[in-house]
Amino acid sequence: MSSATQPRRxxxxxxxxxxxxxxxxxxxxxxxxxxxIAERLDVTKAALYYHFKTKEDIVVSxxxxxxxxxxxxxxxxxxxxxTLETKQEVIRRYHESLRSSEALFRFMQENQGTVRDLTxxxxxxxxxxxxxxxLKDDDAELVDQVRCITALFAMHAGMFAMQNVExxxxxxxxxxxxxxxxxxxxxxxxxxxxxxxxxxxTASP
Numbered sequence: 116m117s118s119a120t121q122p123r124r125x126x127x128x129x130x131x132x133x134x135x136x137x138x139x140x141x142x143x144x145x146x147x148x149x150x151x152i153a154e155r156l157d158v159t160k161a162a163l164y165y166h167f168k169t170k171e172d173i174v175v176s177x178x179x180x181x182x183x184x185x186x187x188x189x190x191x192x193x194x195x196x197x198t199l200e201t202k203q204e205v206i207r208r209y210h211e212s213l214r215s216s217e218a219l220f221r222f223m224q225e226n227q228g229t230v231r232d233l234t235x236x237x238x239x240x241x242x243x244x245x246x247x248x249x250l251k252d253d254d255a256e257l258v259d260q261v262r263c264i265t266a267l268f269a270m271h272a273g274m275f276a277m278q279n280v281e282x283x284x285x286x287x288x289x290x291x292x293x294x295x296x297x298x299x300x301x302x303x304x305x306x307x308x309x310x311x312x313x314x315x316x317t318a319s320p
Contacts, residue, residue: 128166128176130156135173136218142169144226156202164292171233177219178235184212185242192249198304202250206299210270210292217274228229250299257304 134155138147149170153163167173188208213220217292223230230236250263273291280287 117167127158127162131163131166132173132180133175133218134179135170136222139190139222140218140225144174144222144229148312174233175235177222178233178239179211180236181216181219182239182242183185185209185246188212190245190247197249197252199300202299202303203296205246205249206266206270206295207292209267210288210295213270213274214288220271220274221278223271251302253301256275262298264303266295266302269295269298 131152138151139157141147142151147170149163149167150160150172152170153160158210167176171314188205191208192201193203195204214275223236246267247264250266251260255263270291273287273294273305277287277291
């Protein structure tokens with residue numbers, strides 16, 4: 116089992132989430148039962164029910180944990196000037212918020228129909244569209260709009276696809292962040308960036 120999917124110790128709720136995701140990936144969401152999750156955890160079903168009554172409750176909790184830092188990022192970004200530096204920081208902070216979510220994105224990739232049917236899936240999509248709006252200019256050309264949305268999904272797909280690529284996990288994360296940052300930078304060429312207040316030229320004596 117990779118370090119990304121090893122159950123976290125010391126927090127029963129988190130251990131349930133980790134093991135559930137592991138089983139969802141192995142057998143699929145529909146074919147996994149709460150009994151199997153309890154057996155893998157070596158706890159009683161009553162102990163599991165104390166935290167989660169249904170499989171959907173587990174998935175909802177995972178999305179809520181993921182969305183909490185994203186909501187904080189959106190609130191922060193909406194108060195910042197729409198500069199390239201802000202957009203690059205949005206990418207960096209979003210990348211950091213995904214650090215512990217590899218297993219959840221694998222679940223999303225392998226259970227797309229289930230995610231579409233859950234309210235949390237729609238709410239997550241809404242957050243992605245908000246981040247996209249924060250990255251692109253209102254009058255951005257189509258190719259730059261594509262760059263901005265691709266920057267976000269490059270981080271999602273990168274976490275999933277790069278598992279099968281040899282290399283240090285941290286180096287792979289940095290490579291994904293670099294590509295996403297380059298896309299956002301390319302979508303905001305110098306000619307389209309607002310001038311900084313301190314960039315005014317003074318006349319030569």
